[in-house]
Amino acid sequence: MSRDLDIRVCIIEDDETIREGYVYLIGNTPGYKIAGSHASFEDAAKRIAAEDPDVVLLDVELPGISGIDALPKIKKLVPEAYILILTVYEQDMLIFRALGNGASGYLTKNTPPEKIISAIQEVMEGGGPMSAHIARMVITSFQRNEASPLTRRETEILEQIATGKSRKRIAQELFIDLETVKSHIKNIYHKLNVHSKADAIKTAKDNKFI
Amino acid sequence: MSRDLDIRVCIIEDDETIREGYVYLIGNTPGYKIAGSHASFEDAAKRIAAEDPDVVLLDVELPGISGIDALPKIKKLVPEAYILILTVYEQDMLIFRALGNGASGYLTKNTPPEKIISAIQEVMEGGGPMSAHIARMVITSFQRNEASPLTRRETEILEQIATGKSRKRIAQELFIDLETVKSHIKNIYHKLNVHSKADAIKTAKDNKFI
DNA sequence: CGATACTCCCCCCAATCAGGTTATTTTTAA
DNA sequence: TTAAAAATAACCTGATTGGGGGGAGTATCG
CATH class of the missing domain: 1.10.10.10 (Winged helix-like DNA-binding domain superfamily/Winged helix DNA-binding domain)
Structure with missing residues (x-):
């Protein structure tokens, strides 16, 4: 199989165990390869442009600059890459700030490995992968209050x-x-x-x- | 298996072939049952309250009153039910009006049968099922223009x-x-x-x- | 019938908005 | 390290808007 056609994935995640888990998962899945793996945005910033990833998996709770604040900077370094947020938190504020800052998807960390792989594929094919609860919160944000006192x-x-x-x-x-x-x-x-x-x-x- | 625990699904869809397809699909899936099946909102309005559905599958392009305009009325008749939109169209305007009117999910009609079943389950479990392109459009709607001339x-x-x-x-x-x-x-x-x-x-x- | 919504009228006056021009300091990027 | 960009502040003028008070007529709908 031509390595050149593999989807190039970059991981930015401070927890070594989790990070290595993703590296192992993606490195051993045909059609995907690890373009880079970093423990902080500061580390990633130096090399991510050269790594030329198609998809960046980004942890929101990073040491130093947070994942959310790093988002626009990553976008500038690799404008063509899709950025998928990984987090344990499901707070509205974080979700909407992340999406507003350029995230193309939002996954919680309890997402099973095969779902992470399919999310990467989905975002490459024009989708917007989200965990179920996240999607519900996003949809709810569009909804009106039916009990409005206003005519x-x-x-x-x-x-x-x-x-x-x-x-x-x-x-x-x-x-x-x-x-x-x-x-x-x-x-x-x-x-x-x-x-x-x-x-x-x-x-x-x-x-x-x- | 206790019929009382089945997820009750109501279908509002004018195309008889498609409607019967859904009836067959849901009626033959364990854990799900057809609560009602109607060709227009006007038909559905009379009986939907008595049918007491958990989930309503709603076509947007209905004869008479459109699915989108029917949405708030259905919500009033069965406030506890989740409403999933089914459509062939993927226009921003329709999506956001549907979500604003109370839809809990948005599926395109090319969605394979097993995905429709899983979408029904997902919405019952607190998710917000959307087809991939729809989810992308929803996410994109949150994003800023990076080429803003403003500081x-x-x-x-x-x-x-x-x-x-x-x-x-x-x-x-x-x-x-x-x-x-x-x-x-x-x-x-x-x-x-x-x-x-x-x-x-x-x-x-x-x-x-x- | 009475409630609700929508419409229109009068009064008052403080506060806000839009536009023009210039200029200093701070921050950022080349 | 220097030039450019951004953020800050000042002075001027005149028209428009906003908020609050009161009252009242006409539909529509259950």
Whole structure:
């Protein structure tokens, strides 16, 4: 089999046992090869460009600079590589920061070996591999709160306000009077118990009303 | 095996061949049973509450009311059920509207039968099953444009503006002078070629600068 | 019928926003 | 180590917006 067609994988993981486990797994799977293996981003930074990986497996809890903060830097060093996050944590904040920073997938460390291999293949084929709970959290992040106290119109107007539009412009675009928009806004503020745009937007977003 | 522990699945799909295929598949898989099978939302609406499904397989392109618009109504009729979208289309707009309307998973119709069964199981166990390309699109939606013309500070300030905060408040929270905030905003407007908050936010969001 | 939603009107005034120009200091990259 | 880029701050002007108070008419729907 032509070694040149193997998928080149780079591992950045500080725990030696886990790291060697991945090295063994990937090194012994036909079609895959280890392009590099590092215990920290600082180590990886020096050589990762030369290693030219197709996929980077990145631990989030690294010594020194964290995996999440390392993400954009790795992207700059190897822009064509896909980065898969490996972590024991399942916190929303970390997930969304990782995805926002350029991760192409997010796996928890209890993922069985064969799933890790299939995740690497999946990301190479245009997929976005995620562990089940992660995927659920990602999907949930899109969902609205059905118990919103706001009416349809109020929600619509608050969404417009959240885009930075002035009341006058909102009135024009919704074909209603400026005074009507003001009325709705007063009602929104009362319902959400706030006294400003910013607070209304924050409360509404926190509660997924918009 | 106790029928009472079977996962109850309801199918809403107008194409009879496909629908019967799913009925056959699920009806003949141990642990699963057909709770209902309908060719349109209008049909389903009458009986779905009584059928008490655990999972609803929903086609997006239905005659009459579309699957996406039917979603919130189904949620009201069977609030505890998980809804999985089935579609031949892979358009961003449809995906995000479906997820926003309460879908718990999104599968393309070329999904092999065994994957459909595992998706049903996955959603019951707290996962968020998605076809590979869908997952990629969802992940991509979180990602920033690395070619943003805005500096880090400008991006930060524009994000704050997008939350509805006033310039004065932004200045206070970032521990800088109001005049500095104004300077940054002027630079942002020049770079984005806009003349208002709303236009800056729109341009920045369209281009994934924020 | 009464509740809810949507619409519109009047008042007031402080605060904010947009634009122009210049200039210093700090940070980053070549 | 030097030049460029980014972040900071100042002064000016004028128009627009935002928040709060009150009241009131018209649908729609169960």
